[in-house]
Amino acid sequence: MKTYRVPEHVIRASLQEDDVLLNTETGVYHLVNETGRSLLASFEEGLTLEDAARRLQAETGELESTIARDARGFVEAMMDRGLLEEASREDSRGPVKRAG
């Protein structure tokens, strides 16, 4: 059961509905929408991908299979861009690192 965290080299700021992330290693900005933000919030609480997807499914009422697929896709895309990394459950807990 994997959980994830935003790495130290990524800093972020929350807008009204989206989060802006800056990968300081690549210098590239990224925008995460409300759904992605909800998943990131779950990871910050130490939830696994499966638990985070279940929470999102309860919030949105979407099909469980659709949510699970989209959540996996989100995590893969974030990891490809260096915006998310695997973490032990203990590591992922704690205060949110924002701009930081």
Add this chain to the structure above:
Amino acid sequence: MSASLGELLPAARALRMAAESRALASSLAEVGIPVLLLKGPEVQARLYGTPLAYVSTDVDILVPREQAQSARKVLEATGWVFQPDNGILWRLSRAAAYTRNGVIVDLHWGLHAAHLPARSFGALEDVLWQGATPEPSGFLVPDVESLLVFLALHVVGHRFERSHWAENVTACARLVDDWDRVWAIARASRLENAVVAALQTDGDGSSANRSLVLDGAVGKGITNGTWVLRGHFIPRRVRDGVRVVVGRLRGRVDSA
């Protein structure tokens, strides 16, 4: 995407400022120079929960006095450019502004407020270092009690020029648990009146209590004496003009 350009641009700028200043903190740490964060987007994040509470123009950082020259060399070696408008008395103020990639960092190796020299605030500077803790960002951050006294010094020293400086004090006050410690720091730093004035702001961030920055007769003497010595009786536009001319003349002179 629902964010507007009006939202995105300030966010991108705040993150860029945070990234550049973190990179600087990392460069300084590599040569053993600790960096304490005084103001900027990451302090806003601490005070308001967002680095976007208002537009920061620069990031203020403090390094130990005895490592100031080394720190300036690191800045220049890593592409930070000494700002030509640093004024004549930047060494006396123990602060100089540098820029890189459109980000301005105010490097402090002492605290100053308007015309008051940095040596007036040595006690507060010591307390800021003593209570500081390291953050994953690479900065040391002061405890909220000493940060509050510093922010009060800043807004009172600059005569409530900007409303968000006063709001910073109010926001920091909400985080304080130990008010006895705030007043102990303020007393030891001769800044009790300044803290009182900073906490008594109106809705627009101004204060009816335009207290002198430093407490007591000695504080009054220092405040008035340095006001005259540093030419603050000369109109601001004239002083700004002199600063521009000096900046141009400085030209290729080595800032270190």
